[in-house]
Amino acid sequence: MTHLAPPADDRLDFGDPQGLIPDFLAPEAxxxxxxDGPGRPSKPWNRLLLLVFVVTTxxxxxxxxxxxxxxxxxxxxxxxxxxxxxxxxHWQDGSLARWIEDDRHxxxxxxxxxxxxxxxxxxxxxxxxxxxxxxGKDGWLFLRQRAIPRxxxxxxxxxxxxxxxxxxxxxxxxxxxxxxxxxxxxxxxxAADKLPRGLAARSHLDRRxxxxxxxxxxxxxxxxxxxxxxxxxxxxxxxxxxxxxxxxSAMVEVAELTARYLGAxxxxxxxxxxxxxxxxxxxxFDLLRFVGIRWTPLTRRFASLERRHAFTVIAxxxxxxxxxxPPWNDAQGAAAGQGSQPTLLVGTSFSTVAELSTLLxxxxxxxVLDAALAGESPFDLLQRVLQGPxxxxxxxxxxxxxxxxxxxxxxxLKAAEALLGAPTAG
Numbered sequence: 001m002t003h004l005a006p007p008a009d010d011r012l013d014f015g016d017p018q019g020l021i022p023d024f025l026a027p028e029a030x031x032x033x034x035x036d037g038p039g040r041p042s043k044p045w046n047r048l049l050l051l052v053f054v055v056t057t058x059x060x061x062x063x064x065x066x067x068x069x070x071x072x073x074x075x076x077x078x079x080x081x082x083x084x085x086x087x088x089x090h091w092q093d094g095s096l097a098r099w100i101e102d103d104r105h106x107x108x109x110x111x112x113x114x115x116x117x118x119x120x121x122x123x124x125x126x127x128x129x130x131x132x133x134x135x136g137k138d139g140w141l142f143l144r145q146r147a148i149p150r151x152x153x154x155x156x157x158x159x160x161x162x163x164x165x166x167x168x169x170x171x172x173x174x175x176x177x178x179x180x181x182x183x184x185x186x187x188x189x190x191a192a193d194k195l196p197r198g199l200a201a202r203s204h205l206d207r208r209x210x211x212x213x214x215x216x217x218x219x220x221x222x223x224x225x226x227x228x229x230x231x232x233x234x235x236x237x238x239x240x241x242x243x244x245x246x247x248x249s250a251m252v253e254v255a256e257l258t259a260r261y262l263g264a265x266x267x268x269x270x271x272x273x274x275x276x277x278x279x280x281x282x283x284x285f286d287l288l289r290f291v292g293i294r295w296t297p298l299t300r301r302f303a304s305l306e307r308r309h310a311f312t313v314i315a316x317x318x319x320x321x322x323x324x325x326p327p328w329n330d331a332q333g334a335a336a337g338q339g340s341q342p343t344l345l346v347g348t349s350f351s352t353v354a355e356l357s358t359l360l361x362x363x364x365x366x367x368v369l370d371a372a373l374a375g376e377s378p379f380d381l382l383q384r385v386l387q388g389p390x391x392x393x394x395x396x397x398x399x400x401x402x403x404x405x406x407x408x409x410x411x412x413l414k415a416a417e418a419l420l421g422a423p424t425a426g
Contacts, residue, residue, distance in 0.1 A: 060110045068107035119292035129291050140194035140241045141287040147188035147201050149408035158208060161407035162216040164416045168382070169218055171420065172398060175386045181220045182258055182401045183209055184246065184350055187239045189404075190227055194241070206404050221261045226253040236308055242285045249309045251354035259363035262343070262397060266365040273321060273362045278310040313358040321358045323370045326390045342394065346381045347372035347401030356401065369396070378402055379415035 089096040122128045129135050134142040149157060165181055172179035188201035195201055206224060213220040227238045227250055238250040246254070252275070259265040288294075313321040343364065345357045351372035361368045371381050371390060378400060384390040385398065406412030 064104065064108045064110055067109050069109050071103075071106045115292040116294045123291060123293065133287060133291060134196055134199065136191075136194040136196050138194060138241065140191060141291075142188055142191075142195065143244055143287070143290075143405075145409060146186055146244070146403075146405035147195070147199065149202050149205060149405075150410045154202070154205060154208070157205060157408055158212040159216075161209070161413070162212050162218060164407075164413060164420065165213060165218045165220075165402075166216045167420050168379075168400075168416060172382075172386060176395045177386070177392075178395070178397045179219065180258075180262065180397060180399050181213065181218055182223070182254070182347075182399055183213070183220060183407070184254070184401065184403045185224050185227060186404050186408075187244065190238050191241075205408055209404060209407070221254075221258050223254050223257050226257060234309065240285065240308070242288045244286055245350055245353045247308045248311055248354045248359075251350075251356050252311060252359055255356060255359035255363045258360060258399060262364065262399075264343070264364040266363070271362060271365045272316040273365065274314040275359075275362055276312055276314050278312055311359075313355075313362045321361060323355065323357050324367055325370055326384075328369055328390075328392070342369065342396045343399065344369040344385065344392070344396045345372055345399050345401065346378055346385060347399075348376070348378055348403060349374035350403060351401045360399070372401065377412075377415040378406070379419050383419045 085095070085099055089099040091097070123135075127135055129141065132144055134144050134147055136142060152160075169179045169181075185206040186201070186203075188195060188199075189203040189206040192201060192203045210220050210222040210224070226233070227246075230236065230238045230250055230253065233253075234249045236247065236249060238246055240247060256265070315321040343360070343366070345351060345360060345368055347356060351357065351370075352374045357368045357370035357372065371385055372378075373381055382398070382400060385392065
């Protein structure tokens with residue numbers, strides 16, 4: 001066998017007995033570069049940046065510790081979730097550390113002042129928003145969880161919701177009341193042309209829902225046609241581009257159609273109350289605040305683009321009609337009846353933002369008891385009316401305002417399952 005002779009170049013003697021390392025990779029002769037001593041290059045900028053970083057983070061932590069801001073007011077389900085997280089927090093599984101981190105975020109004064117301009121910058125220049133949101137065309141914002149239904153097939157989603165509402169209607173009837181469901185179409189359905197390209201929002205679920213509910217025997221109001229026609233009838237879209245709620249003009253249509261469905265609609269000339277137009281509506285733009293943007297030139301620009309009608313209901317005494325909030329007394333219940341079955345509204349922030357109870361009161365020309373509450377599940381509120389502290393002995397027509405996303409999202413139905421208990425046979 002022939003063996004290769006060792007290379008003559010001693011530069012390749014270190015770990016390369018067969019001379020396979022190219023010359024340009026071989027170690028060069030001569031003294032090694034000094035890593036220390038007077039010949040080492042100085043790096044003042046590195047030290048300066050490190051110093052600035054340490055000082056800045058230390059000062060920010062000191063300010064947040066000594067001067068925290070008050071936690072933004074929480075109510076309803078958000079407050080209950082925060083309390084439940086605190087009670088379940090434990091250091092062994094890391095949940096306590098996460099709770100402390102989230103609490104610091106809420107109380108951070110530095111974050112409170114720096115987040116809005118940063119969020120505005122990346123929103124305007126990069127078109128980036130938080131992961132819980134979707135940025136569509138022309139700056140339209142959508143909540144991801146509401147826009148994208150759960151990944152079940154259409155029949156499963158629609159039939160599951162219809163079965164739950166039918167069981168809920170039967171439980172309400174057993175308590176002596178009549179339940180009428182008021183499904184509100186999703187923003188992703190009514191503004192489907194503004195969704196990000198390629199997003200599967202499955203708008204057909206909103207279009208088919210009422211038919212499936214009625215086929216199951218659920219009393220349901222179909223408000224989709226007048227809301228789709230709102231751009232022609234009111235010259236405005238039913239949703240704001242940067243808000244998650246229907247406009248008040250849309251809710252006027254919802255109230256009028258609900259009154260007709262109940263068989264309690266009163267012609268305008270016979271009503272004792274007056275629907276007075278106030279001018280352009282100042283939307284809350286809750287999705288901008290969700291991103292972290294507060295009232296800025298951007299929100300003012302959105303306000304100038306979102307020209308919406310605003311209304312208030314003036315009662316017969318010339319004053320704005322009040323909302324009849326629980327707990328109710330006998331006199332309020334009698335006033336809501338006035339010779340016919342009293343009406344009670346159970347709903348979400350969609351009802352509270354637009355003051356749907358007063359709009360419905362105007363349409364039926366009598367007071368409506370208002371059990372709508374922002375941040376709460378409508379199923380939990382209905383439970384308070386049927387079984388809890390707001391229980392009513394006299395029969396009522398209960399209008400359940402129910403955003404469709406609660407029926408299309410599995411988490412939204414958990415409160416209904418808890419209220420009904422084990423599934424019952426149909």
